[in-house]
């Protein structure tokens with residue numbers, strides 16, 4: 001029996017509720033669930049919204065951006081079918097939460113954001129959590145990261161009107177890319193692209209809502 005009032009659940013209860021919400025929204029891969037259990041979302045959210053880190057909600061972060069909803073992070077991660085030897089590229093570091101989860105599943109993670117402040121803050125969290133296999137870079141991620149290509153997996157966490165050509169080119173044969181596609185203020189669709197010797201195969205996973213993939217570097221706010 002807990003003597004805590006109901007609106008202040010214990011850490012263990014909060015974690016159980018968090019994982020339950022993920023499962024009920026279709027995140028069923030045990031490796032993904034383990035990674036999401038290992039990475040506490042709390043440190044990735046500062047200020048006003050810090051107390052809501054364990055809700056299945058997107059929340060505002062610095063530079064006018066958002067940390068994605070945990071169940072969407074889980075579904076996108078699951079759709080990538082990551083193997084432990086994989087080299088993964090993420091476009092849209094944001095808070096760093098998605099990259100931290102990827103780092104538990106893959107050998108190497110490169111993550112790019114156009115806001116240097118977000119990259120700097122995410123790096124500090126990766127260091128504090130000892131996530132040594134992530135490299136965070138400030139750049140326009142639409143061009144990918146040619147010097148580290150090709151990638152086994154690519155995840156884009158900002159919406160593009162079409163999957164960016166340079167990213168498709170930097171995907172390995174046998175590779176998978178997950179990307180939200182559509183106008184920023186309209187319904188977007190999460191697309192999974194598989195690259196094989198025969199070409200690219202697309203499937204549509206679900207409707208989502210992401211901030212837009214923008215050109216050039218961002219002004220830090």
Ligand code: SAH
Pocket residue numbers: 065066067068091092093094095096097098099112113114115118139140141142157158211212213214215216218
């Ligand atoms: N994956 C993040 C959420 C990303 S929000 C998380 O786990 O918190 C989308 C991010 O994409 C924003 O931080 C935004 O700055 C970034 N972004 C938008 N266009 C970009 C581009 N062309 N290159 C790199 N990052 C971009």
